[in-house]
Amino acid sequence: MSTETDKLHLKIPSFTDEIENTIRELGDNFRLLDLISDxxxxxxxxxxxxxxxxxxxxxxxxxxxxxxxxxxxxxKAAQMWRSLKAYKNGDYIIPNSDNGHVYICIQSGQSALTEPVFPVSTGIEFNDTRKSSTWAVTTQYKLNDIVLPTIENGRFYICIQAGESGNTEPPWQQVDGATTYDKNASWATYRICMWKEAGSAAxxxxxxxxx
Known part of the structure; x- marks a missing residue:
């Protein structure tokens, strides 16, 4: 019958042990040593x-x-959030200012220009569209303003040509990177990225x- 070492509790086989059991215990020893190795x-x-x-x-x-x-x-360790970065389902991030939590991407898309206000409640889901507003008629927009269509389509739009919007809502492009022309303003298309609080961050x- 095998005994154990004092510190790591590694198995010390006995001469009377069966060969199969001895091999299994030695395998457990190797796995434990590998786990605690530097x-x-x-x-x-x-x-x-x-x-x-x-x-x-x-x-x-x-x-x-x-x-x-x-x-x-x-x-869990993860990369810090970055602006205008493409994320895919299953990617993990942490805020640039530690809040103790990690977040998982549950909808592939592009992060916005401004870092989200990360919630700390368990399992909360949220869009990465901070500082966005719903598009409005005859409004003066400036470079890097973010708008959402009046009817949700899973995309957000960043102003790439400052100017005044039209008096009717434009037909929004839905292909990533495509440009929507809106009277004097122009908009680049991005798919909305969605996050979910996913536990503790290392x-x-x-x-x-x-x-």
Missing amino acids: DYVSATPTSGDYLITKRLYNTSPIYGGYVGWVNVRTG LFYPFGKIG
């Missing part, structure tokens, strides 16, 4: 799930730098100042 990275991760206290060691330590990074919050801090 990981080396060049920067904090932008994907993956990490437990609190997880340490990642710097592949290129220099004088004045750090030995590595330690995670202080169990959660948070890494540097440790081990060198020098």
Whole structure:
């Protein structure tokens, strides 16, 4: 009958154990050793799930730098939100100012120009169309204004030619990048990206100042 080591609780096979059971226990040992082995990275991760206290060691330590990074919050690592970036279903992001949460894309599309106000309630869904307004007749629009059609079509439009809108709503283009002409103004077409709050975000801090 096998026994265990004190610290890692690795299995120590006995000479009387069956061969199949011994091989299975040794396999479990190897998996555990692999799990706790040191990981080396060049920067904090932008994907993956990490437990609190997880340490990642710097592949290129220099004088004045750090030995590595330690995670202080169990959660998922993700890239920071970026403006006018194409996202697809299943992509994860975190806000540029940490709020402890991570968000998953549930509708492929393009982010807007201004970072959303990220909700922190569990499972909340929201569109990435901050600072948009519903299109209006004979209105002076300026470069980078964002409008939504009066009848929702899953797209938002960014002003690429400043000017006054017409006295009737234009027939909005629905192909990404296509231009809608609106009297003196022109609009570029983007599919709305939708996000959902998806739990806790990992948070890494540097440790081990060198020098």
